[in-house]
Amino acid sequence: MKIALIAGGYIPTPPLSNSILTLIQDYKYVLEQMGHDIDIFNSKQVDEVIDKINSNSYDFVHLHAYEFVRAFNENLKQKYCFSCHNGYFLKKNRWEKDFKEGFKHYLNAPGIIALSHATKDIFLKAGYSGYISTQVNGIDSQKFDFQEQGNNKAICLGWIQPRKQQRLLAEIIDGKIPMDFVGPLDDHDFVEGITTKYLGVWSLKQVYSYLTNYSCLVLISDGEVAPLVVLEAMAAGLCIVVSESASANLHSKDFIRVLPDDILTNATAENQKVVCDTIRELIEKNKFFRREIVEYARENFNFSAIIKNYIQIIDEFSKVDH
Incomplete structure (x- = not known):
């Protein structure tokens, strides 16, 4: 499979790292070891990212940047799944203005991969009706x-x-x-x-x-x-x-x-x-x-334990009638 993994333009200065980038890079390594073709996009220029994805043929697109959801919904030519990493996601009273305004767009994402059952419940209680599944974070x-x-x-x-x-x-x-x-x-x-x-x-x-x-x-x-x-x-x-x-x-x-x-x-x-x-x-x-x-x-x-579920999610999502 050809898979696109999208971060939000995180460019930490060494020795700083970013946990979302670390996670995505580990996914790339494990999936490539299984024979899949993985591209990582990590840019703040969402229009450029969308253009690059639209100009290629991906079997699966996984967005890890909530800032990009609205643009993805409006301009991406294929369906994608979205994971939300916002630290205050489970506490609505702590949502910042941009996140609060963006939430309605998250509910229009074609697919959601929640990082826990609690985050999945937030989407469902808000009325989300698209494809949704849960995938825990992993480590090597x-x-x-x-x-x-x-x-x-x-x-x-x-x-x-x-x-x-x-x-x-x-x-x-x-x-x-x-x-x-x-x-x-x-x-x-x-x-x-x-x-x-x-x-x-x-x-x-x-x-x-x-x-x-x-x-x-x-x-x-x-x-x-x-x-x-x-x-x-x-x-x-x-x-x-x-x-x-x-x-x-x-x-x-x-x-x-x-x-x-x-x-x-x-x-x-x-x-x-x-x-x-x-x-x-x-x-x-x-x-x-x-x-x-x-x-x-x-x-x-460990990725060897959780990657099977990830592949199953991709398979299920590909069969959903969007």
């Missing part, structure tokens, strides 16, 4: 180094910004739990403490190599869809402490703990204790679960 677990023991420290990996609440997390755990923060600094109120250290930005290669040094990943964000970093951490053997928003597609496991989205903003003494106790407990548990965590990640989120 072979890229991640693995060592038998972690360093008894937690890590918070990703853009440091208000939505992800790292500043609040750091304030609560400082002096109690050792935690490193890694990622672009986009919250100027974030400060290091006694046990909360900022290590700067890692390249993807460093992520694949360094994550396994840690015992627990923490992501208590108030808005996520299906964060790739959670899957990456499990592929490296880490226990997981996440907010409800960041828990998409995860199962009930001893090495996964889900906390309320507002546990950091509603920082009562009791809630602060829950956060610290939970992270401390999962760091300790990590000593006994590392290999099981890696196997869980491989069985449920």
Whole structure:
């Protein structure tokens, strides 16, 4: 098959990466290994992208940029599927103006590939009547180094910004739990403490190599869809402490703990204790679960496990009477 994968013109400056681009590039690699012909389009010039797709014959087109949906609906000559990665997608009261205005166009997309059952339900409850299916995000677990023991420290990996609440997390755990923060600094109120250290930005290669040094990943964000970093951490053997928003597609496991989205903003003494106790407990548990965590990640989120469903979605979509 000839397949087009479209991003929204993400051009991060090294060593910065973009999770959507990482996901799309991994799809390209795996699908090409299966013998398919994959083109990635990553430009902000939507008209040029549409012209290039229209001038070729693709068996399947998958759009990962919500900014392009209206133009795709109006000008793309073939049917396509759309996936939405907006961090606040599940929280309508947090939608920005452009996203709110664009949502009606999303409902006119010929096909939707939702990243979780919760995102699928949002579309269905809004009245979407086209083809819709669910495909979890995936990882290439072979890229991640693995060592038998972690360093008894937690890590918070990703853009440091208000939505992800790292500043609040750091304030609560400082002096109690050792935690490193890694990622672009986009919250100027974030400060290091006694046990909360900022290590700067890692390249993807460093992520694949360094994550396994840690015992627990923490992501208590108030808005996520299906964060790739959670899957990456499990592929490296880490226990997981996440907010409800960041828990998409995860199962009930001893090495996964889900906390309320507002546990950091509603920082009562009791809630602060829950956060610290939970992270401390999962760091300790990590000593006994590392290999099981890696196997869980491989069985449920490795591309070898999820690509069959993706191919089935393409097959189903191609047979729909548009």
